[in-house]
Structures are given as C-alpha cells and as structure tokens.
Amino acid sequence: MPQPSFGVDQFGDVVPDIFGERPSPRPRKASRLSAEALLDGLNPPQREAVLHEGAPVLVVAGAGSGKTRVLTRRIAYLVGERKVHPGSVLAITFTNKAAAEMRSRVIELVGNRAKLMWVSTFHSACVRILRSDIGRFGMARNFSIYDDADAKRLMQLVANDLELDPKRFPVRVIMNWVSNCKNELVDHETARARVSEGSLEQSYAEAYGEYQRRLAAADALDFDDLIMTAVHLLQAFPDLREQYRRRFRHVLVDEYQDTNHAQYALIRELCSAEIDTPPEVVSLSRGGQGGSSPPQVHAEPPELMVVGDSDQSIYAFRGATIRNINDFESDFPGARTIMLEQNYRSTQTILSAANAVIVQNAGRKPKNLWSDAGDGDLVVGYVADTEHDEAQFVAGEVDRLSDAGEARYGDTAVFYRTNAQSRAFEEVFIRVGLPYKVVGGVRFYERREVRDAIAYLRAISNRADDVSVRRILNVPKRGIGDRAEGAVADLAARERISFGEALRRVDDIHGLATRSASQLRSFVELMDAHEAMVAEGAPADAILTSVLERSGYLSELQGSADPQDQTRLENLIELVTVSREFVSGVAVLAAADYGDVDGPEDGQAPDGVDEFGVLRGGSLRVAEGRSVDPLTVALDPEQDLAAGAAEVDASLGAFLERVALVADSDQIPSPDAESAGVVTLMTLHTAKGLEFDAVFLTGCEDGVFPHQRALSDPAELAEERRLAYVGITRARKRLYVSRAVVRAAWGTPQHNPPSRFLTEIPDRLMDWRRTERAVTSWRNTSATSRSNTSWRTTVGYGAPKPQARVVPVLTAGDRVLHSTFGLGSVVATSGAGDDTKADVDFGSAGLKRLSLRHAPLEKL
Structure with missing residues (x-):
C-alpha cells in the first residue's frame, strides 16, 4: 500500500493526509540503530514478532519473556526500517509509568521523532479523542473529569435526593453497578430498560440516570465515561471512526488480557476489518477545502499487535474479561499467534x-x-x-x-492473598527490626476501616476526644448530615463543652430536623451503652466486637457487593483477632503458676506445664501496684515477683495503649532502610x-x-x-x-x-x-515423652529433629527462640537448676512463664 503524505492535525501532530495534496514532511533522519542492531539479542519468536507485517497478531508473552523489549523494538523497527511515520503509531498500555518507559526506550532507539507517537493509557487516548470531537454529542471540549472521590460525592447527592436507604443502597455498591454497566457499554437508558420493576437494579438504574444527568449538566465525565463515550462517538459517527482508522496505521496494545469489554470495543472500532459502515462514509472534508470532498473509500484496517498472557489474567473484579485474549483469533479473522516461552527471569x-x-x-x-x-x-x-x-x-x-x-x-x-494478612508480618518485622514497606495499600493500622474501629474505641474510652467522635459520627452512614453535625459543633463552641457532651444535649439544639435529632440520640445511646461496658470492666475484645456489630458497621460491609468492602471486612476481622490475642495473652498471665513444680514421672508431662512448656494454674504475682500489659511489659528483674498481688489489665484503655505503641512503631523508619533496602x-x-x-x-x-x-x-x-x-x-x-x-x-x-x-x-x-506431619507429631508428643530429648524447630534451618536436651542459662535481656511462640526477650528469671523458670515477652504471642527444663526454647 503506498505511503500517504502528511499534514498537521488539531493537536499539532504530524498525521497522514488522506486528501492528497499536502506539503511533504521534512526529510527523515537516519535511524540511530541499523536493522541488525534493532534485532540483535532477540530470540526467534521475538524476532518474528518484531518483523511481522500484515494480519493482526497476538503475541502470547509468558512471564519474564521480554514482551517490553518486543514492543519497543517493533515500534523502533516500524519507524526506523519500515519508514512508518511516528504520528501513525498508537501504542496503548495500562499505566502512565509503562507508557513513559515505552516512549523513552523508543526515543533512545530512533531519536526524538518518536515523540510524535501516541503512547498512552486507554483513558489518556480517549481523552484526546474526546477533547477534539465530543462536541458532536453536544458537550464542551473543556469538559471536567471527575475522579473517584468526585464521583462518589456526586452519587451520594443523587442517592440522598432519591431517598435511597443507605443500608440497602450503599453508595459504593451503586457506583460499582454503574461502573459495570459502563464497562459493558450499557448507557443509562438501556440499563433502565433492562431492569425489572421493583428490583434493586431499578433503583440502581434510576440513580445511574440521575447521576449521568448531573454529570452532563456539569459538563463532566467520570473515568468510565471516558472510554464508553469515545466508543459511542466512533460508533455513532462512521466518518470520525474512519478518520482515526486512517490516522493510526499501527496499533499496539500491551497487557491485552486485562482489557474489559469497552476497551476491547475501542480496539475493534479502530482495527477490525468487519465494521458495520456504509460503503460510502460521510465526507471527511476539513475547513478551507471548499465544497464537499468526494466519498471516501473504506480504509484498510491498521496493523494490530496485542501482547498479553491469558495465564496472567487476574483482574476480573475490575471488569477485565479473559475472553478478549482467548477469542482474539475469532474476533480478528486471519490473525496469527506468536508464542514467547523463553523466560529470562527465573530458574527452571x-x-x-x-x-x-x-x-x-x-x-x-x-x-x-x-x-x-x-x-x-x-x-x-x-x-x-x-x-x-x-x-x-x-x-x-x-x-x-x-x-x-x-x-x-x-x-x-x-x-x-488479602491485605489483612500483612498484620502478622508487620508486627514480627517491627519486633525483630527488619526494615519493610507495605506496597499496594496502607499499613494495617492506617487503613480506613481499622482507623474507624479504633476511633470508636477511643471515643468510648474518652468522650472528650472530639476528633474520634466526629470521625465516626456518621460511620456507617446513619443519616446524620453536615447541618446536624454543624449544629452540634455550634452548641459545643457556644457552651464551651466537648463535642461528645454536646451530643448528649441534642434537645437544646433548636431547629434540628426530627430525623437528625433521632439519629443523634441513637448514636449517643450506642456510645453510652459501651461506656457502661467499660465501667463494668468488660475486656477490650468484647467491647470491640459489640460496637462493630451494634453500630451496623459489620452488617454494612457484609451486605456489600463491593470487593473492596470484602477486604475491609477481613481487616476488621483481623483487628478483632488482635484484640482477642491481647485478652487471651492476659488470660495466660492470670492463669500462670508461680509455685514450685514437681518434676514429672518418666514419660509424663508435669501437671503444671502444657505442651509448649508454659506453666499452668495459680496466679501471676508481681511487684505491688504494678499493672501488666502482656504485650509491652518490662518487669523489673530486681523485684521479687512474689512480693505483691498482680493487677492484670485487659481493659479497653490498655488495649488502646498497645495499639498506639504498635501503630507508632509502624511509622519509625529503619535507619539503614535507604542504604540496605x-x-x-x-x-x-x-x-x-x-x-x-x-x-x-x-x-x-x-x-x-x-x-x-x-x-x-x-x-x-x-x-x-x-x-x-x-x-x-x-x-x-x-x-x-x-x-x-x-x-x-x-x-x-x-x-x-x-x-x-x-x-x-x-x-x-x-x-x-x-511438614504438617512434623507439626502433628509435635502436638501429639508431650514435651517430656522422651527423657533425654526435646523437639525444637530452628527458623530457616530444616525440619524438627531430636536434640540432646540442654537447659539454657538465661538472664534478663537475652533473646530466645520458642518453636511455637517465636522470637522473644527474657524479662526475668527465677528458681534454680531443673526448677529454673523464665518470664519471656513474645510480643504478639504475649508474656509467658516457661519451665526451662521442659520448654522447647533456644538461646540466641
């Protein structure tokens, strides 16, 4: 096919001139690298992908098989050797970072003329199309783009005005439903026609319609609109589709397995040979040509290369459909498939x-x-x-x-698999001093739902904590609006009392809507009930579990169809687990036996020692007046542990202190983090x-x-x-x-x-x-079933093996390793010989009093 001449479009880009008479472009500079250099180092399938011409091609790029090299070398080869104009190349990636990297690498290969390419994400490419041509839909070219927060605020207003029950219709669920519609190219009129009367979907569709009406009134689009509107624009105006098909003669798509239906449809509009367009399309004449141009002949489809791996399609929850890559050959008849199977990353x-x-x-x-x-x-x-x-x-x-x-x-x-699982690793890494970072999410105690739950506990523990009270006043949504919150704040400021106290004087607030006043009273009753639990000495885990249930927080997340809410629920479950571990650690302290323990008969465990070497029965005694936090305790080894009665503290206040200390440690960077990674x-x-x-x-x-x-x-x-x-x-x-x-x-x-x-x-x-057999064997075999051996597991040094039993000599401050409780620090020791005992702080596993004769303990 003869190469067209080139002109300049409305973006200032040099483009193929489909009308013929245009000034010739400046002479091309020689490519920086020869063809041999561009193909150097490529294996045969990679080389085949770079050199391919004609039919659509699917490059199945296995993990670590060099797909980025193939994409960049192909673009460089197109521009440098096949003399393709950079302005006719459209390369689509999924992230701005990947697009910038691809553009940079191509520029290194062929020079600055590569800057004329469109290398962008799907959303960025669609924005460029819409900025030019959205006027055909009656919208201004300077439309606003709403991010997720903007969209959520707008949908919240819509839900409020439609009087949708926030418990039945959480805003995030409505937004997910609307997003799924847009990813499937279903507009609000079609969505409304598809749903059944009286169904949940009917309310979703009504919200969708009103949401779109308000977006249009504001000349705004959300992120899902960008792709859907671009596709609808190309479908509604065949001349426009033809314009872009003639412009982009080479289309390359990375991570094709992650595309959703709307993204797939965009590629089909630009590249498919089977499009429903009349043989003579609308004239593509431009201003200044005079009169009308002759009908345009349908352009040959651009060369299309998609790169991906169906084995790495993992984003179905975001709308990605694996059928796009699995059905590529049927979607684009005559397509070829090239397999990249040689891996350059991993061992065999x-x-x-x-x-x-x-x-x-x-x-x-x-x-x-x-x-x-x-x-x-x-x-x-x-x-x-x-x-x-x-x-x-x-x-x-x-x-x-x-x-x-x-x-x-x-x-x-x-x-x-889930964010909640990071908590155990974070706590251990903090305790042993390993530098770490959490990627793809915030640290456990910074996550919104965790902070919400802790704010509830702080507000219950201290009604003067205005920040915490106001944070959870409407969490979960309970119909307390900004006006009602402002009225309470005004009363607090006028009377110079805390926000929490002002809440308890809601009857003194004039002009407050009856519904708002009722919701405020219900909130106060919730908080008062849990303050009473604190006064009665209820343990921290009972208070946390109760407030999460009675506030409706758990039920809201459990009833949500949003995958993110499932993750939030898992994080709250993990926080409940933290609180119960805290209380159970206190229980171990309260049940510890500090009396003499008689030696066991041969082949039997002592009555006062469990299978982990922890002493049972009796009560913990510490220096008089001391309170004990089982996770942060630092007992004075100089004190006589039997000197006075212990005050074992499983209270809410003690738990909040523990959480504050862990969360605070969370923020302290390792001094060598930057140098050692x-x-x-x-x-x-x-x-x-x-x-x-x-x-x-x-x-x-x-x-x-x-x-x-x-x-x-x-x-x-x-x-x-x-x-x-x-x-x-x-x-x-x-x-x-x-x-x-x-x-x-x-x-x-x-x-x-x-x-x-x-x-x-x-x-x-x-x-x-x-192995699990070793775990089961350890659990089913008492610590003293063999007179001269004990089982121990050394982290990172093989399976459990029988070792000659040597009672370690420990002093306060020593670091030890327990086969079950992990790493710990000796707080104090007592007794002598076979009766030697040690109090060891195992961090999240709690403070344990161990019999050194029986505990599977190793001094580090």
Whole structure:
C-alpha cells in the first residue's frame, strides 16, 4: 500500500493526509540503530514478532519473556526500517509509568521523532479523542473529569435526593453497578430498560440516570465515561471512526488480557476489518477545502499487535474479561499467534513449579515456560503452627538470606492473598527490626476501616476526644448530615463543652430536623451503652466486637457487593483477632503458676506445664501496684515477683495503649532502610509486573489462597490459580511457599487444609523444611515423652529433629527462640537448676512463664 503524505492535525501532530495534496514532511533522519542492531539479542519468536507485517497478531508473552523489549523494538523497527511515520503509531498500555518507559526506550532507539507517537493509557487516548470531537454529542471540549472521590460525592447527592436507604443502597455498591454497566457499554437508558420493576437494579438504574444527568449538566465525565463515550462517538459517527482508522496505521496494545469489554470495543472500532459502515462514509472534508470532498473509500484496517498472557489474567473484579485474549483469533479473522516461552527471569525449577500449577486450568492456550539459567534451588516449603509462626519463619529466613549475601532486603518480597494478612508480618518485622514497606495499600493500622474501629474505641474510652467522635459520627452512614453535625459543633463552641457532651444535649439544639435529632440520640445511646461496658470492666475484645456489630458497621460491609468492602471486612476481622490475642495473652498471665513444680514421672508431662512448656494454674504475682500489659511489659528483674498481688489489665484503655505503641512503631523508619533496602510486603494482585530475587508466597491454604469464595466457583478458582502463577513467576532465584495449620479468624482458630496449589507442585521440586506431619507429631508428643530429648524447630534451618536436651542459662535481656511462640526477650528469671523458670515477652504471642527444663526454647 503506498505511503500517504502528511499534514498537521488539531493537536499539532504530524498525521497522514488522506486528501492528497499536502506539503511533504521534512526529510527523515537516519535511524540511530541499523536493522541488525534493532534485532540483535532477540530470540526467534521475538524476532518474528518484531518483523511481522500484515494480519493482526497476538503475541502470547509468558512471564519474564521480554514482551517490553518486543514492543519497543517493533515500534523502533516500524519507524526506523519500515519508514512508518511516528504520528501513525498508537501504542496503548495500562499505566502512565509503562507508557513513559515505552516512549523513552523508543526515543533512545530512533531519536526524538518518536515523540510524535501516541503512547498512552486507554483513558489518556480517549481523552484526546474526546477533547477534539465530543462536541458532536453536544458537550464542551473543556469538559471536567471527575475522579473517584468526585464521583462518589456526586452519587451520594443523587442517592440522598432519591431517598435511597443507605443500608440497602450503599453508595459504593451503586457506583460499582454503574461502573459495570459502563464497562459493558450499557448507557443509562438501556440499563433502565433492562431492569425489572421493583428490583434493586431499578433503583440502581434510576440513580445511574440521575447521576449521568448531573454529570452532563456539569459538563463532566467520570473515568468510565471516558472510554464508553469515545466508543459511542466512533460508533455513532462512521466518518470520525474512519478518520482515526486512517490516522493510526499501527496499533499496539500491551497487557491485552486485562482489557474489559469497552476497551476491547475501542480496539475493534479502530482495527477490525468487519465494521458495520456504509460503503460510502460521510465526507471527511476539513475547513478551507471548499465544497464537499468526494466519498471516501473504506480504509484498510491498521496493523494490530496485542501482547498479553491469558495465564496472567487476574483482574476480573475490575471488569477485565479473559475472553478478549482467548477469542482474539475469532474476533480478528486471519490473525496469527506468536508464542514467547523463553523466560529470562527465573530458574527452571521455579518455572517448572509455575507450569505445573497453571496447566491445571482448562481451556487455556498451551504454553510451557523454560529457561537456560539452570535449575537453581528447590522451592522451599514450610508448614507453620499458626500465622505468627509462619511470620517468624519468614523473618528468620529473610535475615539469614541477607546475612549470607544471598538476597538483600530490597530484593526480597512477601506475598499474601488479602491485605489483612500483612498484620502478622508487620508486627514480627517491627519486633525483630527488619526494615519493610507495605506496597499496594496502607499499613494495617492506617487503613480506613481499622482507623474507624479504633476511633470508636477511643471515643468510648474518652468522650472528650472530639476528633474520634466526629470521625465516626456518621460511620456507617446513619443519616446524620453536615447541618446536624454543624449544629452540634455550634452548641459545643457556644457552651464551651466537648463535642461528645454536646451530643448528649441534642434537645437544646433548636431547629434540628426530627430525623437528625433521632439519629443523634441513637448514636449517643450506642456510645453510652459501651461506656457502661467499660465501667463494668468488660475486656477490650468484647467491647470491640459489640460496637462493630451494634453500630451496623459489620452488617454494612457484609451486605456489600463491593470487593473492596470484602477486604475491609477481613481487616476488621483481623483487628478483632488482635484484640482477642491481647485478652487471651492476659488470660495466660492470670492463669500462670508461680509455685514450685514437681518434676514429672518418666514419660509424663508435669501437671503444671502444657505442651509448649508454659506453666499452668495459680496466679501471676508481681511487684505491688504494678499493672501488666502482656504485650509491652518490662518487669523489673530486681523485684521479687512474689512480693505483691498482680493487677492484670485487659481493659479497653490498655488495649488502646498497645495499639498506639504498635501503630507508632509502624511509622519509625529503619535507619539503614535507604542504604540496605527494605523487604516488600504486598498482595498478589499488586505483585503483577514486578520481580524479586527471593519471594515468600504465604498463606497457602484452601480458604485463604485460593480464597474461600472461589472454592465453589470454577471460574473464580481458575483466576485464583492464575494468581498463584503470577506470584510464583515473580521469583528470580528463590521461592518459598508456606502455610499455617491454624489461622485465627474472629479470634477463633480456623483449621484450613493445604492449598491445592501446593499439591500441584511436583515433590521433586520441593524442599520441605517443616511438614504438617512434623507439626502433628509435635502436638501429639508431650514435651517430656522422651527423657533425654526435646523437639525444637530452628527458623530457616530444616525440619524438627531430636536434640540432646540442654537447659539454657538465661538472664534478663537475652533473646530466645520458642518453636511455637517465636522470637522473644527474657524479662526475668527465677528458681534454680531443673526448677529454673523464665518470664519471656513474645510480643504478639504475649508474656509467658516457661519451665526451662521442659520448654522447647533456644538461646540466641
């Protein structure tokens, strides 16, 4: 096909001139690199992808197979060797960062003329189209773009005006429903026609219609509108579609497996040969041409290359549909497929593990990743007793790898399925001093729902805490508006009392709507009831559980269809678990026996020692007047522990102090974090696109990973397996997989079976440092069932083995390792010889009094 001449469009870009007579462009400078140089270092399939001409092509790019190199080299080859004008190239990525990187790399290869390309995200490309042509829909070209916060505020106004019950129709649920409609290119009129009378969807559709009306009145679009409106514009005006098809002669799309239906439709409008357009389209004449131009002949479709991997399609919850990549060849007849299977990232052992897992998914394109980097280390497996034990193992192994020079902190990552799982790792890392950062979310105690719950507790504990009271006044939504809150604030300022006190004088506020006054009274009753619980000495976990239930916070999240609300619910469950661990730690203190313990008969455990070496029965005695926080206690070793009665504190105030200390530690950066790097903690979804020398894939239990909701849904289970594939293939040199036999949920133990993904990895690829059989054996064998041995597990140093029993000599300040409770610090010791006992602070596991003769304890 002859190359067109070029002109300048309304953006100032040089573009192909479809009308013929235009000034010739300036002579092209020679490309910086020769064809040989552009193809240098490419393997045969990569080279084939770069050189491909003509038919649409799908490049199936396995993890670590060099897809970015293929995309950038192809663009450079188009511009440098095939003499394609940069202004006729459209390259679409999913992030601005990826777009900037691609543009930069192409400029390095072919020079500054590459700046004429459109390299952008879907949203950015659509904005450029809309800024030029949205006037055809009667909107101003300077329309506003509403971000998520703006959109939520507007939808809240709509819901209020439609008098939608916030409990039945949470704003976020309505917004998700509307977003799904827009991703499917369903406008509000079509949505309204599809729903049944009297259904929830009818209310959603009414909100959708009013929301769009207000957007239009404000000359605004939200993010979903950008793509939907651009597609509708191209569909409604065939001449405009033809204009862009003639402009963009080469279209490249990265991460095609992550596209939703609207994004797919945009690509079809621009690139498909099968479009429903009359043979003679509307004239594309421009101003100044005079008269009308002759009818335009339908342009040949642009060359299309999409790059992606169906095995890494993990964003269905965002609207991505795997069918787009699976059905590419039928959507674009005559398309070719090129497989990139050579991996440049990982060892063969890691790739073999990934292949073994993903092959279990039905209906996928066969693909087998391979590497010439050698087999490398086996995949390390570890079965922990609890999530705390799992975190201790990870921390110990991270430290060992760093000390041995095998993996720096900055080259190490810990992956988990849900954000709530980060809490155990954060607390252990803080305690042992490992530098870390949480990516893809805020730290546990900074998460909105956690801060909301803690604000409830602080407001209950201290009614003068105006910041906390006002934070949760309308959380969850209970119909207390800004006007009512302002009236209470005015009374507080006028009477010079706290906001909390002013709430209790709602009858003194004149002009307050009856409904608002009623809601304020209900809120006060809620808070008063829980203040009474505090006065009665109720433990912290009981107060937290009660306020989350009675406030309606839990029911709102449980009834939400928003996946983010499911995550928020999991985080609140984790906070309840924290509170119950706190109270149970106090209970251990209260039940500890500080009397003499007779030695056991041979083959029997002593009555006063449990299977972990913790003494049972009796009561803890500390120096008179001392209160004991089991998680932050620092008993004076010089004091006689039997000198007075203990005041064991499981109160709300003590728990809030504990949380404040942990949250405060959360903010203290490690002094060497910048120089030595930090360990990265992140969810598996966030990990996509990244790579690390050492990866810890944690929580590998059915019900955790794969997630509970996927166990009964084959489609969701297949996506969870793809998520496992993504996690495994992030590892370059070392991969660890771990699980806990018991994991707390709502403060109660949950026994989860091993993840099916673990059983899919061949045994020949695994090095099990600790197995469930070892865990069961340890639990079923008392600490003294063998007279001269004790079982111990050293983090990172193999499976449990019988060791000659040596009673450690400990003093206050020593660091120790317990096979179940993990790392701890000795607070005080008492007794002598076989009767020696030690009080050890195990952080989140609490303060334990241990019999050194029986406890599986190692001095570090």
